[in-house]
Amino acid sequence: MIRAFALLATLALAACAPVQGPLPASTLPVDFLLVDKSDRTLKLFRNGEEVKSYVGLQFGASPAGHKQFEGDERTPEGLYTIDTRNPASSYHLSLRVSYPNAADRAFAEREGRDPGGDIFLHGQPNWLPSGRMVGDWTDGCIAFTNAEMEELWRLVPDGTPIEIRL
Template sequence: MRIKLIVLAIVAVSLFAYTKVMARIGSGSPSPDAPPEQRADLIRVYKSERRMVLFKGDAPISTYQISLGSAADAGPKQREGDEKTPEGRYEIDWRNPKSVTHLSLHISYPNAKERREAEANGFSPGGSIMIHGLPNGWGLLGGIHRLWDWTDGCIAVTNAEMSDIWARVPDHTPIDIMP
């Protein structure tokens, strides 16, 4: 029994160290921007379906299966640490090519109303909600990550999908996150 615990501890520490090293290395170079006719002007997330769609005008141009916050089905995000994915209209307000995950696009949560409500209730609304790929070094998991909701409120896709999204979604693209 004691040897099993030691082996388990070694594996856990090794995985933790691997993740930390890969996070420092980064996710590599982002894809170049897609041609204008392939760029989205709206993102729509359907939380209950675990689906994200990029639109150009009224036409869907790409669809992705997603993972969400581990408490995504419990309603909209209200506070830091609740592991819920927000609901509402936001925008992609900045991007991080050196993310601890394979690229990330920041969602403008919280808005002014969400900040006021959180403050009135005595807590932080949280932030750092992103669309992102898998943690650096874990890309081989591919679509397996979709078997469960594992983020802290973010929207996760495979690394290949994230490269595609990065190229197709300009800054300030609106995003509607629906229940």
């Protein structure tokens, strides 16, 4: 009994000790995101070095080509930023991509159309208790598993540049 108490007390004190050395790479924020639609990957970078990647991304129902108009179900391509986050998302957390940019708006205006918006990195629908939807199912967003989205939520600060390419 005394040994058990001593062991518990030692463990409790060890848990309070400061962490020595740098934090693991997976806990530090990143400074650049690269989405490759053709490979269905997202790579996270810090100081020019890849620190993490995700595979099997899900896109809009028409993933080929750059998003141009509201309702085209395409995922945009180009350089944007993560400009805000939504903890109350309908899709298990979401990070908003700054689409449309000035060029996207100008193109849509020339065509007399709405460029659309509300493009997010997000998890699976909240009504889905576990698992993953099948295929490309978003309206142009980029979907991840809920566990991946929780990790992205911690690693990606607002203002992070994101490049999305084919």
